[in-house]
Amino acid sequence: MCDPPATLFVVATPIGNLADLSPRARDLLASVDLIAAEDTRHSARLLEAWEIRTPLTSFHDHNAASRLPELIGRLQAGDRLALITDAGTPLISDPGYRLVRAAQDAGIAVRALPGPSAAIAALSVAGLACDRFTFEGFLPARASARRKRLGELADEPRTMIFYESPRRLPAMLDDCVVAFGADRESALARELTKLHESLHRAPLSQLARMIGEGEEPARGECVVLVAGARGIQSGGHFADELLDALVGEGIGAKSAAAVARRLTGQPRRKLYQRALELNDQKEARNSQERRPPPR
Numbered sequence: 001m002c003d004p005p006a007t008l009f010v011v012a013t014p015i016g017n018l019a020d021l022s023p024r025a026r027d028l029l030a031s032v033d034l035i036a037a038e039d040t041r042h043s044a045r046l047l048e049a050w051e052i053r054t055p056l057t058s059f060h061d062h063n064a065a066s067r068l069p070e071l072i073g074r075l076q077a078g079d080r081l082a083l084i085t086d087a088g089t090p091l092i093s094d095p096g097y098r099l100v101r102a103a104q105d106a107g108i109a110v111r112a113l114p115g116p117s118a119a120i121a122a123l124s125v126a127g128l129a130c131d132r133f134t135f136e137g138f139l140p141a142r143a144s145a146r147r148k149r150l151g152e153l154a155d156e157p158r159t160m161i162f163y164e165s166p167r168r169l170p171a172m173l174d175d176c177v178v179a180f181g182a183d184r185e186s187a188l189a190r191e192l193t194k195l196h197e198s199l200h201r202a203p204l205s206q207l208a209r210m211i212g213e214g215e216e217p218a219r220g221e222c223v224v225l226v227a228g229a230r231g232i233q234s235g236g237h238f239a240d241e242l243l244d245a246l247v248g249e250g251i252g253a254k255s256a257a258a259v260a261r262r263l264t265g266q267p268r269r270k271l272y273q274r275a276l277e278l279n280d281q282k283e284a285r286n287s288q289e290r291r292p293p294p295r
Helices: 023-031 040-049 064-076 097-105 118-125 143-152 169-180 204-212 234-248 253-264 268-290
Strands: 007-011 034-037 056-058 081-084 109-113 133-138 159-164 185-190 198-203 222-226
Touching: 007 023, 007 097, 023 081, 023 109, 034 040, 034 064, 040 056, 056 064, 064 081, 064 097, 097 109, 118 159, 118 185, 118 222, 143 169, 159 169, 169 204, 169 222, 185 204, 198 204, 234 253, 234 268, 253 268
Parallel strands: 007 081, 007 109, 034 056, 034 081, 133 159
Antiparallel strands: 159 222, 185 198, 185 222
């Protein structure tokens, strides 16, 4: 398929190893009229390594609104532009969608040159279920907002993929332990395709300890993957039905929550509170049944 003269190309670039730039991407980046990059200083090193001399312009969160008219104007004038990010596939945790959307609204063709993505690369080697997954990107920086979001994901049945900065990684893993449970299976991928690449698959509590105690350095690009809650049906009904059955058999709330946590992977605290509610409902029903009928 021939691309029209005015085209925006969304080009994936290496996440670490420069040799991962595809031959098609190299040829395209060398032939377009302009490359829009998240950080021109960072991207300049990639272009220099492959002797690509195409002009660069910045496009990021802080200048997207002011830069859009200029870029769309050049496309409307017939120029061919490439959009790249610091590393990996554009639009994954960056503002590139604004340019793609504006180009489409202006009737300009948009083409993808697929390639590296840290999220997919980490998922492919994590050893966690990958038939269904959800990409959550960066969690909120504020602790309270981060914990709230993790709590909302406690019942998520799919493998979850997060990006996190090294500085916030220890606190993020500690919050994951609270939200998902200490035994929830997880993986930490660091510096993928780079010299100090590492991958650890372990329960969340073990990953948190490794980072907290410095056994694994909190440095570089970090991808955290967390297994989905096991056995959860839509709305968490499986856990409710399990707890209801256990409480109905006379098992105490604490023991019922412990059994349910092992089978579903949901947080113990949440299950315990639900078991207490079910136990109260059971006692209310029993009390109603024991009450003598009115005369």
